[in-house]
Amino acid sequence: xxxxxxxxxxxxxxxxxxxxxxxxxxxxxxxxxxxxxxxxxxxxxxxxxxxxxxxxxxxxxxxxxxxxxxxxxxxxxxxxxxxxxxxxxxxxxxxxxxxxxxxxxxxxxxxxxxxxxxxxxxxxxxxxxxxxxxxxxxxxx
Numbered sequence: 001x002x003x004x005x006x007x008x009x010x011x012x013x014x015x016x017x018x019x020x021x022x023x024x025x026x027x028x029x030x031x032x033x034x035x036x037x038x039x040x041x042x043x044x045x046x047x048x049x050x051x052x053x054x055x056x057x058x059x060x061x062x063x064x065x066x067x068x069x070x071x072x073x074x075x076x077x078x079x080x081x082x083x084x085x086x087x088x089x090x091x092x093x094x095x096x097x098x099x100x101x102x103x104x105x106x107x108x109x110x111x112x113x114x115x116x117x118x119x120x121x122x123x124x125x126x127x128x129x130x131x132x133x134x135x136x137x138x139x140x141x
Contacts, residue, residue, distance in 0.1 A: 029126040032133055035099040037126055040071035044121060052085060055105070055120035063117070073113050075104055 029038040040058065047069075048057045062068045078094035078101075092106035095113070104125040109116030127134035 027128065029128055030130045031097040031100060031102055031104060031126065033097060033100040033102065034131045035074075035097050037074050037097060037104055038071060038121070041069055044126065049123075050120060053120075054123040056123070058119040058121065059117065060107075060114040060119055061117050071119075073105070073119070074098065075113075076101075077111050078103065080110075081106075 026039050026041055027043050028036065029040070029044065031037050044056045049055065050057060058071060059066055059068050073095065075095035076098045078096045081092045081094055083090045083092055091108065093108070093110055094103050095105045095107075096102065097104055102125065103122060105119060105121040107113070107116045107119050113119065124134055
């Protein structure tokens with residue numbers, strides 16, 4: 001039997017221009033307990049926040065003014081919660097971490113995820129470093 005030798009070469013360049021696919025890298029976010037929760041096409045810090053509770057706003061549907069974000073949410077559905085706001089009430093359909101059941105976000109329309117125009121991620125609920133508490137998670141304490 002002849003001996004089989006395989007060789008492979010890897011080529012890379014630090015001077016290469018970024019490609020469209022590398023510039024639009026997906027961002028992965030985890031719960032404080034370490035469970036994978038969200039993968040999204042843009043950093044959560046670059047997205048707008050709600051004035052009422054500082055939750056990050058993720059657009060689920062296209063509109064005339066903005067495109068929907070591309071994302072996948074790994075969460076279980078919690079019980080709906082009625083929150084008192086200035087001038088009325090708001091019903092929140094909560095999403096929980098599947099491992100530790102920490103509330104990580106909500107939407108104002110009944111499930112499934114992306115059924116409404118926006119998904120809201122609670123401030124301090126997610127981190128990009130698995131197993132680390134996000135900066136500012138306990139600012140309201």
